[in-house]
Amino acid sequence: MNILKSIGIEMTKYKIVKLGPKEVEIPEEWEVSKLSKTSTKITDGTHDTPETISNGKKFITGKHVEDGKILFDQCLFISKEDHIDNISRCKPEIDDILFTHIGSIGKVALIKKNIEFSIKNVALIKVNDKNVSNYVEYVLRSNYFRNQIHFITQGGVQNFIGLSTLRGMKIFIPPLPEQHRIAQILSTVDEAIEKTDEIIKETKRLKKGLMQDLLTKGIGHTEFKKVKLGPKEVEIPVVWELKKIKQVCENLDRKRIPVTSTDRTPGNIPYYGATGIIDYVDDYIFDETLVLVGEDGADWSSFGGTAFVVRGKSWVNNHAHVLRPVNINEIFLAEFLSMWDLQYAIVGTNRGKLNKGDLMKIEIPYPPLPEQRRIANILSTVDEKIEQEQKYKEELEQLKKGLMQDLLTGKIRVKL
Missing domain, CATH: 3.90.220.20 (DNA methylase specificity domains)
Incomplete structure (x- = not known):
C-alpha cells in the first residue's frame, strides 16, 4: 500500500451500482x-x-x-x-x-x-x-x-x-481531473509499450540484414565465388563449400509419432508441429539438440521461419522433419533454412509439402565450423535482445491490463 501511495494511488469508499445484469462497486464520487x-x-x-x-x-x-x-x-x-x-x-x-x-x-x-x-x-x-x-x-x-x-x-x-x-x-x-490523471497514467504505459515494440521491430530488421550478410558472405572475407543454391546464383566465400543436408545431418523422421489433441496427456514437455510448439505433453520421443523443418503447413519463403532449433526433451508430430546435426552448427543450419527461399523444393499446389528426399538433397553453404559458431553466436546475441524486449513488452502489457481493471473501476484511486 505504501508503494501505491508513493506513486499517487490510494484506496477509497464505494457504492453499489447496477451495470447490465450485474451489481458493481464504484467510488462514491463517481x-x-x-x-x-x-x-x-x-x-x-x-x-x-x-x-x-x-x-x-x-x-x-x-x-x-x-x-x-x-x-x-x-x-x-x-x-x-x-x-x-x-x-x-x-x-x-x-x-x-x-x-x-x-x-x-x-x-x-x-x-x-x-x-x-x-x-x-x-x-x-x-x-x-x-x-x-x-x-x-x-x-x-x-x-x-x-x-x-x-x-x-x-x-x-x-x-x-x-x-x-x-x-x-x-x-x-470520475470527476474531470481524475479522468485526466487516469488517462495520463495509462497513456504513459501505452507509450512505453509502443517504444518497446519499435525496438523489437528495429532489432528484427537488424537481424534480417545480418542474416543476409553473414549466412552467405561470412565474416571478413574478400574473395568470393559464384555458386547455385537451388535456382538462384549467389556469391559465397572462396573457402566455403556447398554441402547437401544429408551430408551434415541425420534424418530422424521415422521416430516421429503424431498424437491427436484428445489423446495427449498434459505435461510440461513441448509437442512440436510444422511451425513450433502446439501443445505440452507428459512424455517425450527425443532428448537432444535437433533442427525441425516444416514438412507441410509451413512458410518456406525467404525469412518464413520454416526451421528452428529444439533442445532437450521434445515430442514431434509428422508435420515437421527432424534433423540431427552431425557436422554442422545447429543454429547456422536453422537460420540459413529460415532465411533462404525453399519454395523451389515444394511439391503440391493446394497444400504444399517438403518431402523428406527433397529436403535432404537441398544444398547449403558450408563455412568452416569455427566460423559457423561465430556466425551463430552473433545471431543468437540479437535473438537474446529480441527475447528480452519481448519479455519486457509482455510485462508492460500485464501492468496495463491490471491498471485498466483497477483504475477504470475505481478499485484503486489516483492522487490529484
Missing part, C-alpha cells in the same frame, strides 16, 4: 452515465460502398481499426467527391473515437493526429468538453464495457451493435 451523455454526437460512417482508387482521399473501414491504432498505412482510397459526400454525414476529427460496431465488434481507437479521412461501418464518438476523450477511449476498451457488449450480442444472429444501443451503454464517470 457517476454511472450513458455513453450518449458523455458525447456531443454518436454516429457512423457511410453504409454505401464507394469505388476505391489507387490514390485519393483516405478511407477507413472496420478492418483498419485496432485497439489503440488506426491503420492508415493499410487504408483504402476514394475520390474527392465521395469523400466530401461521406464527411458531410460524419466527419472524423482529432480526439474523436472510432468504435467498430459491425463484424468484429468493440475495437476502439482515438484519433490522435489531424489526418483527413472518412469512414464506413465504423461508429464515431465525439466526446463533450465535460469528459476526457482519452479516458473514454480506455473505458471502451475495458473489461466491464466489453462485458456489456458480450451480454448484448450473445445469441444474436449478426455481429452488430446499433447506434441507439451503443448510445445507451453505461460507463463510469
Whole structure:
C-alpha cells in the first residue's frame, strides 16, 4: 500500500451500482452515465460502398481499426467527391473515437493526429468538453464495457451493435481531473509499450540484414565465388563449400509419432508441429539438440521461419522433419533454412509439402565450423535482445491490463 501511495494511488469508499445484469462497486464520487451523455454526437460512417482508387482521399473501414491504432498505412482510397459526400454525414476529427460496431465488434481507437479521412461501418464518438476523450477511449476498451457488449450480442444472429444501443451503454464517470490523471497514467504505459515494440521491430530488421550478410558472405572475407543454391546464383566465400543436408545431418523422421489433441496427456514437455510448439505433453520421443523443418503447413519463403532449433526433451508430430546435426552448427543450419527461399523444393499446389528426399538433397553453404559458431553466436546475441524486449513488452502489457481493471473501476484511486 505504501508503494501505491508513493506513486499517487490510494484506496477509497464505494457504492453499489447496477451495470447490465450485474451489481458493481464504484467510488462514491463517481457517476454511472450513458455513453450518449458523455458525447456531443454518436454516429457512423457511410453504409454505401464507394469505388476505391489507387490514390485519393483516405478511407477507413472496420478492418483498419485496432485497439489503440488506426491503420492508415493499410487504408483504402476514394475520390474527392465521395469523400466530401461521406464527411458531410460524419466527419472524423482529432480526439474523436472510432468504435467498430459491425463484424468484429468493440475495437476502439482515438484519433490522435489531424489526418483527413472518412469512414464506413465504423461508429464515431465525439466526446463533450465535460469528459476526457482519452479516458473514454480506455473505458471502451475495458473489461466491464466489453462485458456489456458480450451480454448484448450473445445469441444474436449478426455481429452488430446499433447506434441507439451503443448510445445507451453505461460507463463510469470520475470527476474531470481524475479522468485526466487516469488517462495520463495509462497513456504513459501505452507509450512505453509502443517504444518497446519499435525496438523489437528495429532489432528484427537488424537481424534480417545480418542474416543476409553473414549466412552467405561470412565474416571478413574478400574473395568470393559464384555458386547455385537451388535456382538462384549467389556469391559465397572462396573457402566455403556447398554441402547437401544429408551430408551434415541425420534424418530422424521415422521416430516421429503424431498424437491427436484428445489423446495427449498434459505435461510440461513441448509437442512440436510444422511451425513450433502446439501443445505440452507428459512424455517425450527425443532428448537432444535437433533442427525441425516444416514438412507441410509451413512458410518456406525467404525469412518464413520454416526451421528452428529444439533442445532437450521434445515430442514431434509428422508435420515437421527432424534433423540431427552431425557436422554442422545447429543454429547456422536453422537460420540459413529460415532465411533462404525453399519454395523451389515444394511439391503440391493446394497444400504444399517438403518431402523428406527433397529436403535432404537441398544444398547449403558450408563455412568452416569455427566460423559457423561465430556466425551463430552473433545471431543468437540479437535473438537474446529480441527475447528480452519481448519479455519486457509482455510485462508492460500485464501492468496495463491490471491498471485498466483497477483504475477504470475505481478499485484503486489516483492522487490529484
